[in-house]
Amino acid sequence: MEKQTITIYDVAREANVSMATVSRVVNGNPNVKPTTRKKVLEVIDRLDYRPNAVARGLASKKTTTVGVIIPDVTNLYFSSLARGIDDIASMYKYNIILANSDQNDPKEVQVLNTLLAKQVDGIIYMGHKITDELRAEFSRSKTPVVLAGTVDPDEQVGSVNIDYESATEQSVTNLIAAGNERVAFVSGSRMEPINGIYRLNGYKAALEKAHIPFDESLVFEADYSFISGEAIYEKVEEAGATAAFVGDDELAVGLMNGALDRGVQVPEEFEIFTANNSKLTEMVRPKLSTITQPLYDIGAVAMRLLTKLMNKEETDEKTIVLPYNIANRGTTKGE
Amino acid sequence: MEKQTITIYDVAREANVSMATVSRVVNGNPNVKPTTRKKVLEVIDRLDYRPNAVARGLASKKTTTVGVIIPDVTNLYFSSLARGIDDIASMYKYNIILANSDQNDPKEVQVLNTLLAKQVDGIIYMGHKITDELRAEFSRSKTPVVLAGTVDPDEQVGSVNIDYESATEQSVTNLIAAGNERVAFVSGSRMEPINGIYRLNGYKAALEKAHIPFDESLVFEADYSFISGEAIYEKVEEAGATAAFVGDDELAVGLMNGALDRGVQVPEEFEIFTANNSKLTEMVRPKLSTITQPLYDIGAVAMRLLTKLMNKEETDEKTIVLPYNIANRGTTKGE
DNA sequence: CTGTTAGCGCGTTCAC
DNA sequence: GTGAACGCGCTAACAG
Numbered sequence: 001m002e003k004q005t006i007t008i009y010d011v012a013r014e015a016n017v018s019m020a021t022v023s024r025v026v027n028g029n030p031n032v033k034p035t036t037r038k039k040v041l042e043v044i045d046r047l048d049y050r051p052n053a054v055a056r057g058l059a060s061k062k063t064t065t066v067g068v069i070i071p072d073v074t075n076l077y078f079s080s081l082a083r084g085i086d087d088i089a090s091m092y093k094y095n096i097i098l099a100n101s102d103q104n105d106p107k108e109v110q111v112l113n114t115l116l117a118k119q120v121d122g123i124i125y126m127g128h129k130i131t132d133e134l135r136a137e138f139s140r141s142k143t144p145v146v147l148a149g150t151v152d153p154d155e156q157v158g159s160v161n162i163d164y165e166s167a168t169e170q171s172v173t174n175l176i177a178a179g180n181e182r183v184a185f186v187s188g189s190r191m192e193p194i195n196g197i198y199r200l201n202g203y204k205a206a207l208e209k210a211h212i213p214f215d216e217s218l219v220f221e222a223d224y225s226f227i228s229g230e231a232i233y234e235k236v237e238e239a240g241a242t243a244a245f246v247g248d249d250e251l252a253v254g255l256m257n258g259a260l261d262r263g264v265q266v267p268e269e270f271e272i273f274t275a276n277n278s279k280l281t282e283m284v285r286p287k288l289s290t291i292t293q294p295l296y297d298i299g300a301v302a303m304r305l306l307t308k309l310m311n312k313e314e315t316d317e318k319t320i321v322l323p324y325n326i327a328n329r330g331t332t333k334g335e
Numbered sequence: 336m337e338k339q340t341i342t343i344y345d346v347a348r349e350a351n352v353s354m355a356t357v358s359r360v361v362n363g364n365p366n367v368k369p370t371t372r373k374k375v376l377e378v379i380d381r382l383d384y385r386p387n388a389v390a391r392g393l394a395s396k397k398t399t400t401v402g403v404i405i406p407d408v409t410n411l412y413f414s415s416l417a418r419g420i421d422d423i424a425s426m427y428k429y430n431i432i433l434a435n436s437d438q439n440d441p442k443e444v445q446v447l448n449t450l451l452a453k454q455v456d457g458i459i460y461m462g463h464k465i466t467d468e469l470r471a472e473f474s475r476s477k478t479p480v481v482l483a484g485t486v487d488p489d490e491q492v493g494s495v496n497i498d499y500e501s502a503t504e505q506s507v508t509n510l511i512a513a514g515n516e517r518v519a520f521v522s523g524s525r526m527e528p529i530n531g532i533y534r535l536n537g538y539k540a541a542l543e544k545a546h547i548p549f550d551e552s553l554v555f556e557a558d559y560s561f562i563s564g565e566a567i568y569e570k571v572e573e574a575g576a577t578a579a580f581v582g583d584d585e586l587a588v589g590l591m592n593g594a595l596d597r598g599v600q601v602p603e604e605f606e607i608f609t610a611n612n613s614k615l616t617e618m619v620r621p622k623l624s625t626i627t628q629p630l631y632d633i634g635a636v637a638m639r640l641l642t643k644l645m646n647k648e649e650t651d652e653k654t655i656v657l658p659y660n661i662a663n664r665g666t667t668k669g670e
Numbered sequence: 671c672t673g674t675t676a677g678c679g680c681g682t683t684c685a686c
Numbered sequence: 687g688t689g690a691a692c693g694c695g696c697t698a699a700c701a702g
Contacts, residue, residue: 009680019679019681020681020690021689032687033687051679052452052454053454058681059680061681063389065453076409086433087435095450096433098417099430100418100421100425113385114388115430117387226618253618279561282561283592340695342694342696344696352672352673354696356673358696359672368672389694389696390678390697391696392678393694393697394677396678673701674702676699677696677698680694681694682693684692
């Protein structure tokens, strides 16, 4: 009925030119006489014409849309990355299709497929673990992919991260230097490379340098939620730990609360080092000592890299490692 | 070069049927003989055919994509709503184009326009204030719009909220009942209806019931960030307040930390009531007493409402008000 | 049940 | 500089 959409044709007729010309002015093609350009623009404005991006996408095979796969927008670590992604994306005139994956493997594959069906120009993936099936889908499609804050030992697609291993080693070393001989390692599943490989290796390296034997009973796996952090404190305490390195801020907050709620003083009786520097670390008391990752930048750089890939520009390096720092705040005794 | 896309044609040829038939099986049209359907599906699978959603969108005038305008994904209040939105959206086979607006007026209008250009089937808007220009754009386009956790006194589009006014009144009444005669009102800009009208009215109503005169010097405006919350505590204290009702959780956390960092006991010396019940309220110590809004549900219901609108289904009511509760936790003395 | 035929709105040669 | 014509991949009548 009232599908009163106005098209490029209406503009053309009204301006007494061909649709090709209208298309040219809309796309900023210089081969248009200033006079006609002005006339066309006037009509466009008068008719309030708005180019149909879908038709455009069909004809040009570009949608100026990128897919973003995220485990959970509600997690500050990922939403901070997402913010960086979206800012750079809109700077380059791209839009973001955001899809929560819940780090559920089959759902991820399905989400990826609907994203590809929608002809996104590129994909940014955030997650914990890349299954073989997902990796296969990545390489099968010609759509560029960049991992943000996510590592895949098989470095086939672009990625932006920090050096989790050395950052962890440094954090744990600090904890040991402060006199803690039993430092717990609390993270998400060890099946995830970032935990099971990089962080754990950093942890072990720190122990080794201090000549402390690795003790399996000091390693804990949990969900990335403050609830499970609270629940796990008791076990950490029972294992005789006097400090903990935690792989996720929300988890760290939970762990700290688990201690505080039991009357344990932080950092006097129990020290904590967390890993992501999300704003959560500065909202709790005491403030969490943490590895200071540039979260926003990781997202931003990932998106920037993706634009290059989509543009088939030259890229020096597809595997980008950003610098980090260590911030000793309120949950560690060290200076 | 290797634009080796396989189309519905390839499938049709390979299966010895017409493209119309392929289209039918792809779209689950029942008018296809089981035998041919099976044959087609086999070919689809073999060729790994994936329908082009853009072409589909052009032909059908439906993109199964909805635009979501959000002030900042990094804010837990909004990301919680977003989570509910995305879950219901994917349940109904829709995807979400997420766009951060930074509550910047011109940017919002521009974002809305690119969303419409992309032919989204519907729009969910989250924000603080709807400018006249934006409202005009809303009603000008035939694309359905639903506000989530966002009020517009001019109820032309759909919306899902709680009763902010009575929730605030109840919270403040609690504070007064606990013996606080000077309760501060801390929120975002009063230019935003949710603060300047609903919450403030609720605040005033509570005062009136208690026969306490309204004191302008107890009203504070700030950004929705913990930083400005910390900064504002001093002024709140100077104004002689012994308690505060805060319109945003992050802001409330900041205010509390401002007090704690000065050695002020919460709730013994200063009580706080916040408004959004994001998980932040349970991550800090003491836990924040709060109005318990069903954040996830607000997003979910908003998206559900939008699906009805997009489907032109009957809807009982476009202005939905969800129930809330009051949770007295650690920042109030009341029972 | 299945095939034919128009478009959907726009980008893009290729002549003029 | 500008226009005519074709095609992008698919849906939707309309026949048969």
